[in-house]
Amino acid sequence: MSRxxxxxxxxxxxxxxxxxxxxxxxxxxxGELTDTFRPEVAIAQEDGMVVVTRTGDTxxxxxxxxxxxxLVANMVEGVSQGYSKILIIAGVGYTAELKxxxxxxxxxxxxxxxxxxxxxxxxxxxxPSQWGEMGIxxxxxxxxxxxxxxGINKALVGQVAARIRKxxxxxxxxxxxxxxxxxxxxxxxxxxxx
Numbered sequence: 729m730s731r732x733x734x735x736x737x738x739x740x741x742x743x744x745x746x747x748x749x750x751x752x753x754x755x756x757x758x759g760e761l762t763d764t765f766r767p768e769v770a771i772a773q774e775d776g777m778v779v780v781t782r783t784g785d786t787x788x789x790x791x792x793x794x795x796x797x798x799l800v801a802n803m804v805e806g807v808s809q810g811y812s813k814i815l816i817i818a819g820v821g822y823t824a825e826l827k828x829x830x831x832x833x834x835x836x837x838x839x840x841x842x843x844x845x846x847x848x849x850x851x852x853x854x855x856p857s858q859w860g861e862m863g864i865x866x867x868x869x870x871x872x873x874x875x876x877x878x879g880i881n882k883a884l885v886g887q888v889a890a891r892i893r894k895x896x897x898x899x900x901x902x903x904x905x906x907x908x909x910x911x912x913x914x915x916x917x918x919x920x921x922x
Contacts, residue, residue, distance in 0.1 A: 730782075730790060730793040730794040730797075731794075732794040732797055732798060733780055733782065733793035733794040733796070733797045735797065736774075736777040736778065736779050737777060737778040737779075737780075737797065737800055737801045737804055738776070738777055739773075739776050739777060739778065739804060740756075740804070740808050742756060742757050742808070743755065743756040743757075743804060743807060743808050744756075745773055745778055745804070747771050747772065747773055747778075750764050750765050750766070750767060750771070751763070751764045751765075752764075752765065752771055752778075752800055752803065754800075754803045754804055754806075754807050755807060756804075756806075756807025756808045756880075757807070757808065758806070758807050758808065758809075758810050758880050759806075759807055759848070759880045760807065761803045761806060761807055761880060761881060763799065763800075763803065765796050765799070765800075766792055766796070767783070768782060768783060768784065768788060768789045768792040768793075769781065769782050769783065769789075769792055769793055769796045770782075770783055771796070771800065778800055778804070780793065780796050780797040780800065781793075802882045802883075805882075806879075806880040806881060806882055807880055810878055810879065810880055811878065811879060811880070811881075811882045811885045811886075812876055812877060812878035812879075812885065813876070813877045813878075813885055813886060813889035813908065814874060814875070814876050814877075814908065814909035815874070815875040815876075815877065815889060815892055815893060815906055815907065815908060815909070816873075816874055816875075816906070816907055816908075816909060817833070817835065817872050817873045817874075817875065817905075817906050818872065818898065818903055818904055818905065818907070819835065819836065819872070819902075819904030819905060820904075821834065821836075822834060822835045822836065822872050822873075822896075822904065822905075823872055823873055824853055824872075824873045824875055825853060825873075826851060826852075826853055827842060828844075829844060829845050830842055830843050830844040830845055830851070831843050831845070831851045831853075831875065831892070833892075833895065833896075835895060835896040835905070835906065836896060836904070837896075841895055843891070843892060843895075845888070846884065846888065848879045848880060848881055848884060849877060849878070849879040849881075849884060849885060849888050850877075850878050850879060851875060851876070851877060852875070852876040852878070853873055853874065853875055853876075854873070854874040854875075854876065855873065874909075875892065875906075877889045877892065889908070892906060893906045893907065893908065898911070898913045900913060900914055900915055900916040901915070901916055901918055903915065
């Protein structure tokens with residue numbers, strides 16, 4: 729039995745779960761998520777909890793069991809609390825600002841890069857004076873802006889944050905670029921003087 733799969737999912741207050749066969753709809757204060765799962769598992773609601781059981785015992789059934797339970801738990805947490813990723817832009821002259829529904833970034837290219845926010849994702853930018861309330865304690869040299877990507881869909885928030893980071897990943901010599909808040913960039917020594 730999957731250790732993760734057999735754990736029931738507690739439904740918090742103000743969250744409703746509707747199960748229609750393999751389709752699960754979760755509504756909460758932050759929004760609504762719907763997903764359809766594979767037939768190797770059965771999803772049921774019992775005593776204010778969601779229980780995921782598998783219909784067989786093949787390796788495929790065992791693999792899908794824990795995954796499905798985790799995806800349903802992420803949906804419940806997303807509509808009740810939401811998810812967010814924090815990115816730090818470091819480098820002289822590197823900036824980011826909100827433009828319309830997207831983000832305009834200047835990160836060392838000959839042109840600014842605009843990235844639109846997909847439906848369900850929200851961007852926020854914070855300047856150095858606001859970092860204390862963001863919980864950012866680690867100081868990074870030449871850090872200019874903090875970007876917060878938030879939404880109710882965990883996979884979508886992570887994907888959008890990864891696309892932003894891919895625009896200019898932090899380089900190892902001066903540490904310039906875009907990195908996650910908790911990311912460690914291994915620094916290299918430059919050329920040694922003779």
